Amino acid sequence: MSQLFGILVRRIGISVVVLIGVSMLIFAIARIIPGDPARIALGPNATAEQIAKLRGEMHLDENIVIQYGFFIKDLVSGDLGTSLYTNRPVTLDIAQFLPATLELVFLAGIIMVGLGLPLGILAARFRNKWPDHLVRALALLTVSAPSFVWAVILMLLFAYYLPLFPIAGRLSDIYDIERVTGFLTVDTLIAGNFAAFFDVWHHLILPAVALALSGIGQAARLTRANMVETYEKPYIEMAQAYGFFPHRIARLYAFKPSLIPSLTIIGLDFAAMLGNAFLVEAVFAWPGLSRYGVNVILRKDLNAIMGTVLIIALTFLIVNIIVDLFIAVLNPRIRHSTRVQS
């Protein structure tokens, strides 16, 4: 337990350093993008006086180091400033848009793991037989098309030609649910409205599957490759020689070591979905943070860019810490090496 705690502390320490680095990098890059943010924010009809006033309010005429100082000072007090895109506090925007994306990404992640790993195991278990060929073909198909292509295909197939799922949004117009947490799967339950709860899930499925598809293929291919490699290890041969049932060998001896590299990639994929969700959110009119992030970058909304990137970076780091802990639990050598180092 203390070894895991040590890993956790080390990872958190590294994450803080990474976050500071990301904030500096993005702060600088956001200011290098061509275009005056004040001019863009105020629109084409703004006068020179209006632009100068807003530049002053945003400290844009100051040295970049001083600007960063103002940013950190506000950040420490929990103030990310006002978005020039929505004219609202960035914290309010993030609080409104983040739950929608997290809900989508969590379900997509669950689908990715829930389908990708078993398919990979199945393919490895029946290596060079028809289930293997089928899984590999499907995996190749899902990996080769980006999420937004799947989004459009799924929408056309299952919302237009076969109207089984809704086309857009998170909830049907007929429901008016008070937003408590922002997670509609939770808020509908809090409201005690089961019809709305099912409606939320109904809306979630297509975009989540679209987002998960390429990850499923990747997870399946990786798991298969790792398991095939593991099957060639001497201890598996020994288990086979002892006459253990194939499913027991797969479950107890092949799967666990094969899972470690897969977990690392799945962790990265899971976090990367936060960024990749943009086009899926656009196709399904999903009011999420990824779409917000792209829009604020296009409008050079400096405060919102910083807020969005920091939140996505933070989520990425949290997911990777969790993955690292999982791997440490699965692989005693990692725990051991950490103890030796410390």
Added chain:
Amino acid sequence: MKLKYLLGSVVAASASFASAAFAETVLRLDEVAVGELDPAKASDYADSILMFNVYDTLVLPNQGGPGHSGHLAESWTSDGATFTFNLRDGVNFQSGNSMSAKDVVYSLERSQALGSGLSYLFAGVGAEAIDDSTVQFTLGAPNAAFVASMVRLPIVDMAYVEANKSDEWGESLLSGTSAGTGAYAVASHNPQEVTVMTKWDDYFLGVADAAPDTVRLRYGLEAATVRTLIAQGEHDIASQWLPPEVIKALSDNGAQLLTETGTGAFYFKMNTTKAPLDDVNCRRALASAFDYATAIQMIAITDSVSAGSPSTGAIPVGMFGANSADMVQAQDMDAAKAQMAACSYDFADYDIEVSWIAEVPLEERFALLMQSNFAQLGIKSYIKKLPWALFAEQVSSPENTPHISQLFVNAVTGDPDTLLYGMYHSSNPGTWQSPEYLSDAQVDSFLEAGRAAGSEAGRQEAYAGLNARLMDLAATIYGFDRQSVFAASNRVKVPAMTDPSKAFGLDGLGFSFRLMEMTE
């Protein structure tokens, strides 16, 4: 048992909501994100739709013709630099507070203090509440376009804002709630997702039963999504920003096409400070070589509906000073060759830079058309894609401004002054509207005369003179007069966008929901 209870509750809830949905009419439309609810910050199309439905203004443009009529104001008088408005009695805000002259003054001061949106229209304007129902505006100089600019001053409920605000001018409050006298009240607002508005039955003009009970204005829908939604009967009016081929496909599938016309045009602006375009004959040669007919074909949506109509000159048809609709411009290569011969520069020494705005892909097609037209005269040109932000910065200096810039420009109040003064008066060089850097005493004089004229005849004369002078200077190639086209389901009737005698001639005002009729 539990499952049975669960299913029962689902069915019961669905049934109750279904019956509720049956009882009310819902209009669903979309626009580009984000929707800005604060009326003092409203500037783009989505903002205008919100503003015109949630708030009211002292005047409104006349439907189907020029001029303005009182709305919150009953009447007004003016001596040119002072405008006195008599307000309508018995108008209440959605809060229940009654509207008075103090609210008008507060709305103006709030707009000026925030300095956002279209507040520049009111720079230097003072306001005073003479009594509860009389408000007087004082201008620094006579301005005949001032009444038109009143359509961009939505009146805010001062008492409500003062009682509920958390910052000096209630910015946080009004970015999420409504404080107007409008026919629709905001039920919920998410600037990136949807604004839900409900009919306010106590509206001072009343609202017809057929007008939608609820309006859902969605933001940022993709073209493919809108197409699918309309095809499935889950959407009513698409935004004008759909690609023409998608609008055509929707029309082919039975959607009606709504149009809004009359306040703007598409321009190719030539930098008059940069050789060889600092020579008027060189500019005239390019203007004559442009293929206006093909440009119109490029924006055609169906055989009868297009995203623009042929240009007749420097002022869009329907405005003061415009030429008649049959005086369309046409390509004239013989004239172009003669003008080229009169040009003091040899075009062979120059490579003309034709820019297009990266966010408007249609402009690339026009850049290619222009390149092809110029090539027929042996003129070399190259095409440059510029993001809007970069373009807006580059045009602030004449050296960095491209030879030719493509722009859509609209009169934000519907008056030619707000279209032309910013583009051509020599006091406004180097803005996004004026990359021509035109400096001409006659143009200035006509613009000032149009602003100061005390009568419509005087304005007509001034702008007609301006039109002729601008055509002679050829600082701009006038591509086409713009028309916004919207694909819509047949569940809704929008007279202001289908019947020219009901059209307002102001962007966004056609979307007055109180004047629409739901048929289902």
